[in-house]
Amino acid sequence: MEPRVTTAVASAPVTAQAFKSDTKPIWCPGCGDYSVLSSISKALAMLGLRPENVAVVSGIGCSSRIPAYTTCYGLHGVHGRALAAATGLKTARPDLTVLVAGGDGDGYSIGGNHFLHACRRNVDLTYIVMDNHVYGMTKGQPSPTTEPDWDSKLSPGGTGLRTFHPLVIALAAGANFIARAFSGDPNGTADILADAIRTPGFSFVEVLSPCVTFRPEQREWKKQVRPAPVATTDDPARAARRIITDDGFNIGVLYKGNRKPYRASVDRATKPLTDLESDFVI
Amino acid sequence: MSPAKAPRTISRKGKVSRIARAKQRKKPSAKPSVGGEADFLARAWTMEVEAAERYAMLADAMHEHNNLGVAELFRKLARIEQLHADRILEENLSKHAPALPPGGFRWDGGEGPETADPGELHYRMQPYHALQIALTSEKRAQKFFADLARNAAQATVRKAAQEMAEDEAEHVRLIEEWLKRTPPPERDWERDPDPPAQSD
Numbered sequence: 450m451e452p453r454v455t456t457a458v459a460s461a462p463v464t465a466q467a468f469k470s471d472t473k474p475i476w477c478p479g480c481g482d483y484s485v486l487s488s489i490s491k492a493l494a495m496l497g498l499r500p501e502n503v504a505v506v507s508g509i510g511c512s513s514r515i516p517a518y519t520t521c522y523g524l525h526g527v528h529g530r531a532l533a534a535a536t537g538l539k540t541a542r543p544d545l546t547v548l549v550a551g552g553d554g555d556g557y558s559i560g561g562n563h564f565l566h567a568c569r570r571n572v573d574l575t576y577i578v579m580d581n582h583v584y585g586m587t588k589g590q591p592s593p594t595t596e597p598d599w600d601s602k603l604s605p606g607g608t609g610l611r612t613f614h615p616l617v618i619a620l621a622a623g624a625n626f627i628a629r630a631f632s633g634d635p636n637g638t639a640d641i642l643a644d645a646i647r648t649p650g651f652s653f654v655e656v657l658s659p660c661v662t663f664r665p666e667q668r669e670w671k672k673q674v675r676p677a678p679v680a681t682t683d684d685p686a687r688a689a690r691r692i693i694t695d696d697g698f699n700i701g702v703l704y705k706g707n708r709k710p711y712r713a714s715v716d717r718a719t720k721p722l723t724d725l726e727s728d729f730v731i
Numbered sequence: 732m733s734p735a736k737a738p739r740t741i742s743r744k745g746k747v748s749r750i751a752r753a754k755q756r757k758k759p760s761a762k763p764s765v766g767g768e769a770d771f772l773a774r775a776w777t778m779e780v781e782a783a784e785r786y787a788m789l790a791d792a793m794h795e796h797n798n799l800g801v802a803e804l805f806r807k808l809a810r811i812e813q814l815h816a817d818r819i820l821e822e823n824l825s826k827h828a829p830a831l832p833p834g835g836f837r838w839d840g841g842e843g844p845e846t847a848d849p850g851e852l853h854y855r856m857q858p859y860h861a862l863q864i865a866l867t868s869e870k871r872a873q874k875f876f877a878d879l880a881r882n883a884a885q886a887t888v889r890k891a892a893q894e895m896a897e898d899e900a901e902h903v904r905l906i907e908e909w910l911k912r913t914p915p916p917e918r919d920w921e922r923d924p925d926p927p928a929q930s931d
Contacts, residue, residue: 662927
């Protein structure tokens, strides 16, 4: 968990490049996740943060490899459990900026329940889901956001299942910031991420990030995405109408609320460990 | 992966597809916004640095996937762009890089005009494809400076932009020459005898 860049002078601004580690990504050439990594780096630099003040927590999957590619503190954890680990980290260390990153399978299926309750609890986290509508790491199984008629060797004829709608569910469950971004617009994504990090509470950013290996047709997304034709709203009902009726390609901050973020009680957080342990002595 | 189904931005014949051409038309915007001469030179330097960093990233990606020929070519392009950046520093600025806004410059139309799109990569691409990506980037850069040379408010910026546009036009010519010397992609360049989507 040691940050890998600590040599910079404390007051000097950190460049985006300084948030990238020497570990080379093993994502497929053409994968959208490369650009998401760039966007995260840019957003952190734009906000004037330093690697030692940021933690990146992930689960399992292609996109969940991202902590290793940054110079921040990192936890590459258990499948679907990134939000649980991040919630604990942020509660214990509210001074840290905590980003949570992963894919649609990790976040909406294996970690689906954690997603609901992270939205509900509204801990000050930024959750970045690189959504490519497929389980890439395990060779192309349908994920919760896969279209019902996606025909593949592993899902002949398609699953026939209704797709999970993460933005609607995030809104219903209480997320305080909801946005959709596109990896093919790394600077636009960086702006959205910076906004998400700045906004207190649970910020959810779905980034459409093509899987060029198992979903090569997603290269066409660059022609389909567009800026959302509406301004950001703080009205959940209005946001719900917009999100539920859009086609999944509107890019921008779609909802920014005013919920007070969850913070642990100061009394409890400062209670000595020995006091806590005493309750468990047999 | 099913190569037959894959929509290509690089065609089998090595031609840049409709998507790539559309993108070429889209970037940069007709009137790039640049302040005074110092801002212009800082942007020109940043453009080259960002292009070099991107090529280095593309080289790493291809190296990880054992496409060593293309990796080396991207590495070479990264070195060339870094040389351009160093030259701008030496001739116009100083030995020190200019101070940039946090997170870098905001470019009209997305990333820097000379920055290659990582979405254009394919793990089985050939050097010819890499050069096509470079050509697209150089043409965008050339257009960026040419637009500035016509539209910038300050005469000093217009003059400097004209020089840069001529430099970039020369780079376009060099890449085109390089492409002529490079074998075009094989007919089935995408075909993978052990495709990643094969179920075990």
